[in-house]
Every structure is written in structure tokens, then in C-alpha cells.
Amino acid sequence: xxxxxxxxxxxxxxxxxxxxxxxxxxxxxxxxxxxxxxxxxxxxxxxxxxxxxxxxxxxxxxxxxxxxxxxxxxxxxxxxxxxxxxxxxxxxxxxxxxxxxxxxxxxxxxxxxxxxxxxxxxxxxxxxxxxxxxxxxxxxxxxxxxxxxxxxxxxxxxxxxxxxxxxxxxxxxxxxxxxxxxxxxxxxxxxxxxxxxxxxxxxxxxxxxxxxxxxxxxxxxxxxxxxxxxxxxxxxxxxxxxxxxxxxxxxxxxxxxxxxxxxxxxxxxxxxxxxxxxxxxxxxxxxxxxxxxxxxxxxxxxxxxxxxxxxxxxxxxxxxxxxxxxxxxxxxxxxxxxxxxxxxxx
Amino acid sequence: xxxxxxxxxxxxxxxxxxxxxxxxxxxxxxxxxxxxxxxxxxxxxxxxxxxxxxxxxxxxxxxxxxxxxxxxxxxxxxxxxxxxxxxxxxxxxxxxxxxxxxxxxxxxxxxxxxxxxxxxxxxxxxxxxxxxxxxxxxxxxxxxxxxxxxxxxxxxxxxxxxxxxxxxxxxxxxxxxxxxxxxxxxxxxxxxxxxxxxxxxxxxxxxxxxxxxxxxxxxxxxxxxxxxxxxxxxxxxxxxxxxxxxxxxxxxxxxxxxxxxxxxxxxxxxxxxxxxxxxxxxxxxxxxxxxxxxxxxxxxxxxxxxxxxxxxxxxxxxxxx
Ligand code: SF4
Numbered sequence: 001x002x003x004x005x006x007x008x009x010x011x012x013x014x015x016x017x018x019x020x021x022x023x024x025x026x027x028x029x030x031x032x033x034x035x036x037x038x039x040x041x042x043x044x045x046x047x048x049x050x051x052x053x054x055x056x057x058x059x060x061x062x063x064x065x066x067x068x069x070x071x072x073x074x075x076x077x078x079x080x081x082x083x084x085x086x087x088x089x090x091x092x093x094x095x096x097x098x099x100x101x102x103x104x105x106x107x108x109x110x111x112x113x114x115x116x117x118x119x120x121x122x123x124x125x126x127x128x129x130x131x132x133x134x135x136x137x138x139x140x141x142x143x144x145x146x147x148x149x150x151x152x153x154x155x156x157x158x159x160x161x162x163x164x165x166x167x168x169x170x171x172x173x174x175x176x177x178x179x180x181x182x183x184x185x186x187x188x189x190x191x192x193x194x195x196x197x198x199x200x201x202x203x204x205x206x207x208x209x210x211x212x213x214x215x216x217x218x219x220x221x222x223x224x225x226x227x228x229x230x231x232x233x234x235x236x237x238x239x240x241x242x243x244x245x246x247x248x249x250x251x252x253x254x255x256x257x258x259x260x261x262x263x264x265x266x267x268x269x270x271x272x273x274x275x276x277x278x279x280x281x282x283x284x285x286x287x288x289x290x291x292x293x294x295x296x297x298x299x300x301x302x303x304x305x306x307x308x309x310x311x312x313x314x315x316x317x318x319x320x321x322x323x324x325x326x327x328x329x330x331x332x333x334x335x336x337x338x339x340x341x342x343x344x345x346x
Numbered sequence: 347x348x349x350x351x352x353x354x355x356x357x358x359x360x361x362x363x364x365x366x367x368x369x370x371x372x373x374x375x376x377x378x379x380x381x382x383x384x385x386x387x388x389x390x391x392x393x394x395x396x397x398x399x400x401x402x403x404x405x406x407x408x409x410x411x412x413x414x415x416x417x418x419x420x421x422x423x424x425x426x427x428x429x430x431x432x433x434x435x436x437x438x439x440x441x442x443x444x445x446x447x448x449x450x451x452x453x454x455x456x457x458x459x460x461x462x463x464x465x466x467x468x469x470x471x472x473x474x475x476x477x478x479x480x481x482x483x484x485x486x487x488x489x490x491x492x493x494x495x496x497x498x499x500x501x502x503x504x505x506x507x508x509x510x511x512x513x514x515x516x517x518x519x520x521x522x523x524x525x526x527x528x529x530x531x532x533x534x535x536x537x538x539x540x541x542x543x544x545x546x547x548x549x550x551x552x553x554x555x556x557x558x559x560x561x562x563x564x565x566x567x568x569x570x571x572x573x574x575x576x577x578x579x580x581x582x583x584x585x586x587x588x589x590x591x592x593x594x595x596x597x598x599x600x601x602x603x604x605x606x607x608x609x610x611x612x613x614x615x616x617x618x619x620x621x622x623x624x625x626x627x628x629x630x631x632x633x634x635x636x637x638x639x640x641x642x643x644x645x646x647x648x649x650x651x652x653x654x655x656x657x658x659x660x661x662x663x664x665x666x667x
Pocket of ligand 1: 593595629633635636637639660661
């Protein structure tokens with residue numbers, strides 16, 4: 001009988017997941033200590049006018065008088081129960097709060113990343129094909145311009161111009177204007193859920209709310225992705241296999257999209273991994289500017305009110321998102337390049 | 347030789363700007379190949395042999411200016427600067443082989459899929475598989491063994507044969523083989539060249555064999571052109587050139603081939619390739635030439651017919667003593 005063999009890719013994934021869990025526990029400890037060390041005090045910031053005795057009593061009730069290690073242990077216990085501590089601001093468990101807010105951020109982030117990628121990759125490819133010619137230089141200037149615009153500024157300007165002046169965009173009041181009620185939950189994306197439940201007016205209204213924040217978030221993605229696409233494509237277009245493909249009379253589209261783009265994909269996907277991290281960070285700003293009820297704004301509110309459990313949990317969440325993205329990026333290498341795929345076996 | 351040429355390159359000139367100087371890296375290059383002929387193009391690296399052949403199929407790097415010349419293939423004539431027109435020949439009877447076959451095959455497709463994708467350009471999809479199996483067989487490869495492998499999983503010799511199967515899938519009548527065996531060991535090299543020769547006979551395929559190795563050309567080609575620093579220095583039928591090599595460069599090369607069976611490279615000649623400034627007009631070999639004299643610097647010597655072939659050297663001028 002042959003011993004059961006775990007496929008190399010699977011054992012690689014399991015190893016990575018195990019490492020990630022250790023790293024995340026470490027991050028949770030650091031995040032919790034940082035939240036604890038915030039200079040403001042959660043009780044004072046909420047009840048500025050109470051007496052010292054009352055304050056001490058409140059701190060005791062909230063468990064804030066315990067040593068850091070005990071507080072952390074309590075927090076971790078609650079993490080493994082899926083509650084992730086309790087928010088002093090909302091009074092709910094952080095898990096509940098996040099469950100409501102994650103879809104809002106995801107809808108924003110997914111559309112933003114899709115838009116940014118859909119702009120960046122063709123731009124970068126086009127620049128690589130036209131390398132050194134006027135189109136390339138114009139695209140580079142556009143890229144620098146996009147890169148140098150900060151998200152909060154662009155958000156405010158867009159609200160001012162497109163909403164106040166032109167009246168093209170709806171009032172930036174979050175995911176949905178109060179005239180509509182949210183669609184039933186399927187995916188958590190109001191646009192998709194609206195379509196799935198046949199409430200097309202809701203889907204449209206949700207889509208209109210998304211336009212400006214998605215634009216701001218998406219533009220933040222364009223610059224790094226376009227730059228790496230241009231560089232990587234520029235290199236792969238010079239590979240022998242591209243010349244040979246052309247020499248065989250293959251169509252230019254086959255050579256450029258099939259071989260050259262695939263040859264450039266590994267650095268592009270790597271950068272894409274970084275970009276997802278940036279988007280999650282950028283979401284905090286964009287959500288604040290556009291009153292978007294997502295985790296970014298939740299985290300900002302928690303930080304400003306020294307709400308420790310939500311702060312730690314948001315950091316943990318973003319770290320998990322980044323770890324997961326990196327794992328997916330690594331695995332995609334094997335899909336992209338058979339040489340790496342065969343390397344797993346060794 | 348009433349037979350009209352299958353492929354003809356006339357007066358190709360390629361320039362580029364390097365280090366602030368305009369350099370003519372290929373000048374007045376001409377080449378004519380008949381149906382089913384194996385023609386040798388010899389020169390050291392940097393002599394312009396690969397560049398001119400790449401330019402003849404519209405695949406020269408974009409940074410190169412093709413300033414003069416035209417190319418005709420099977421009766422269709424294009425200006426050498428018309429890259430798009432020249433590239434159209436690639437799906438109509440001209441194909442290429444490269445030195446580095448492993449790098450020339452796409453790393454992302456199995457060898458079988460690469461051959462089939464070329465076939466799909468001109469055959470209905472249903473017959474591609476059958477035709478690919480046949481091409482593998484023709485190229486001496488076992489389809490069942492190799493078709494599902496990726497280029498990184500096969501040997502260099504196998505990769506060159508897969509590349510050949512890809513090239514044959516375009517039904518070429520002219521194959522431009524750019525040092526196809528340089529990366530291979532001597533035994534594999536011989537096998538491959540013998541195979542190419544057989545293909546020529548069986549399929550009426552003409553080959554331009556680009557080589558830096560004169561002994562290969564001596565063994566397989568019927569005619570040859572020797573390039574030095576972007577200029578033809580000597581050309582003609584193989585027998586005539588070998589019987590009476592005229593140009594000092596050719597003589598140096600032949601002297602450096604003591605035994606046809608032992609491949610020799612062109613290194614033994616002293617000095618490096620001429621730097622190529624287009625504003626300097628003189629014999630480009632003069633700094634390496636044992637016979638150089640003041641007249642050699644007076645201008646570019648003309649290509650003169652002598653002893654059944656042509657040579658570019660003032661020693662063979664009518665008025666030379
Ligand atoms: S022209 Fe002069 S320098 Fe040039 S090859 Fe002839 S003899 Fe030598």
C-alpha cells in the first residue's frame with residue numbers, strides 16, 4: 001500500500017496558513033498594547049466631567065484597572081469566541097459591529113480595485129508597447145499627476161465639483177440615500193443584492209453613491225500598477241519567445257496578450273498584493289470623507305475615542321486581509337508560471 | 347543559374363545612434379537564395395549578420411533605422427523599412443530558428459500546444475492535433491512523450507526540434523536559421539544539421555544558415571557570404587571561395603580551420619570589430635589586416651568580381667600591381 005501523499009501545493013498552503021496564524025497572534029499582541037498605550041483615556045474621553053472616584057469606579061467596571069496582560073488575555077478569549085471584545089462606543093461586540101461594516105468596505109474596495117486595475121494595466125501595456133515614443137511620455141505625465149493627488153483632497157474636490165456644483169453625484173451620505181431601504185442580504189454588496197432581489201432602483205441608487213468614493217480609491221491604485229506593468233511588459237516584450245512567436249506568424253494580440261503579458265504577470269501580481277494593502281489603508285480616509293459606514297471609519301472613530309477592542313480588531317482584520325492576499329498572490333505564481341508550479345514538487 | 351531567386355535582399359543599410367554617433371551597422375548588404383538551397387552567412391558577433399536577417403523579416407529592434415534596401419520573397423517585394431509588409435512574409439513561407447531554442451519557446455505552454463497554436467493559424471482546429479503529431483514525427487520527436495511537457499522540462503536539442511516543428515508548421519519555403527546549433531553539443535549539432543539538410547531535399551526548403559563557424563558552412567552550404575563590420579567582404583559559390591580565398595579576412599578564417607571536423611570560432615584573428623562610425627570611410631578591416639597600406643584608408647573598397655566570386659579589397663583592383 002502506498003502511503004497517502006499530500007499534494008505539494010496543499011502542504012505549502014497549510015504551512016503558510018500556520019505561519020500566518022502565528023504572525024497574526026503576534027500582531028494582535030502588538031496592536032493591543034499600542035491601543036492600550038494611546039495617550040487618551042477611554043473613560044475621560046467619554047465622560048469628561050466626572051469625579052475621580054466615579055472615574056476609578058468606571059475603570060474598574062470596564063476592567064481597565066487590570067494589568068495589561070490580563071486585559072489582553074480577556075480580549076484574546078473573546079477573540080476566540082468570535083466576539084473580538086466589546087466596543088465602548090457602540091456597546092455591541094466588535095464582531096457584530098464589523099459584520100455589519102465589512103460588506104460596506106468590501107464593496108468599496110472591490111470596485112475600487114477593479115476600476116484601478118482596469119485602468120492601470122491597459123495604460124501600462126500601451127506605454128510599454130509605445131516605449132520611448134510620445135504616447136509613452138504623455139502616459140507617464142498622467143501617471144505622475146494621478147500619483148501626486150492625495151486621496152482626501154481629491155475626495156473633497158470631487159464632492160465640491162461633482163456634487164455641489166454640477167449636481168451629477170448624489171449627496172455623499174454613505175451607501176444609500178435614506179429614501180431607499182437596503183436590499184435583502186445575499187452578498188452584502190448593495191448593488192449586487194439589489195440586482196439579485198430585483199430591486200433595480202436600489203441597485204442603481206447604491207451604484208450612484210459608489211461612483212465618487214470608488215473613483216478616489218481606484219485612482220490610488222492606478223499609478224503603482226501602471227508603472228510596474230510598463231516596466232515588466234517592456235522587459236517581456238524583448239524576450240526571445242516573443243520574437244519567436246512573431247517569427248512564427250502568430251497574431252500580435254496572441255504574442256502580446258498571451259506570452260508577453262503572461263511573462264510580465266508575476267511582478268504585476270506582486271505589486272497588486274501591495275496595492276490591496278494600500279487600498280485597505282486608504283479606505284479609512286475615503287470612508288471618512290464620504291461618510292461611508294465601513295471599517296475604515298469605524299477604526300478612525302475608535303482611535304479618536306480610545307476604544308481599545310475595535311482598534312486592535314481592525315488592525316488584526318487588515319493584517320489578516322494582507323496575509324490572505326499575500327498567500328493568494330504566492331499561489332497565483334504557480335498558476336501563472338509552470339516553472340514555479342513544478343518547483344513546488346522539489 | 348536561370349532559376350529565379352526565392353529570396354533576395356538588395357542593398358540593405360541599417361543605422362543606429364550609439365554614444366552620440368550615427369553608426370552604420372549594416373551597409374549595402376545583399377543576399378540571394380535559390381529554392382532548396384542552403385546558403386551560409388558567416389561573420390563574428392557584431393558583424394551584422396543576425397541583424398540584417400532579422401530586418402529582412404521586419405523583426406529588427408525598433409531602435410534601428412533601416413535607411414535603404416529592399417527584400418523580395420517569392421515574387422513579393424517590400425522596402426526594407428516596411429516592417430509590417432516584411433512581417434507578412436512570416437506567415438507566408440518564411441520562418442526562423444534561433445540559437446537559444448529554450449528561450450524561444452513560450453515558457454507557458456506545453457510543446458504540443460505551441461505547435462498546435464501555430465497550426466491553428468491556417469488549419470481547422472480539428473486537424474491540428476493530427477498534424478502536430480505528424481510534425482513531431484518529422485522532427486524526430488515522440489509526441490506521446492513530449493507533447494505534454496513544458497520547455498523547461500526538455501533538453502536543448504529537443505527544444506530546437508520543437509522549435510523546428512513550430513517553424514515547419516508555417517509550411518516555410520525559406521528557413522532563416524540563426525546559429526541554431528551553437529547552444530548544443532557537437533553530436534546533437536551534427537544530427538540537427540543533417541536533419542535540416544534532409545528537410546531541404548525532401549521539402550524543397552531553402553535555408554540561410556547564419557554561423558560564426560566557417561566549418562559548418564563549409565560542410566553544408568552551396569554558397570556563402572562573409573560579413574565583416576556590416577559589409578560583405580567576400581561572397582560566392584562555396585567551392586570557389588574555398589579554392590581561392592582572396593580577402594585577408596577570409597584567408598585568416600580559413601587558416602583558422604585546420605580540420606573541418608573540429609569546429610573553430612573566429613576568435614584567432616587579432617583585433618576587434620570596427621566601431622562603425624558612418625563618417626569614417628576606409629577599409630573597415632585595415633586595423634586588423636596584415637596587408638594594410640596607405641591606400642586602404644582612402645575610401646571604402648568596392649566589391650570586385652575575381653576568381654569566380656566577389657571580394658572587397660584593394661589588393662584586387664585592376665590597377666593593383
Ligand atoms: S583593403 Fe587593404 S586593409 Fe582592407 S583588406 Fe584589403 S589590403 Fe587589407
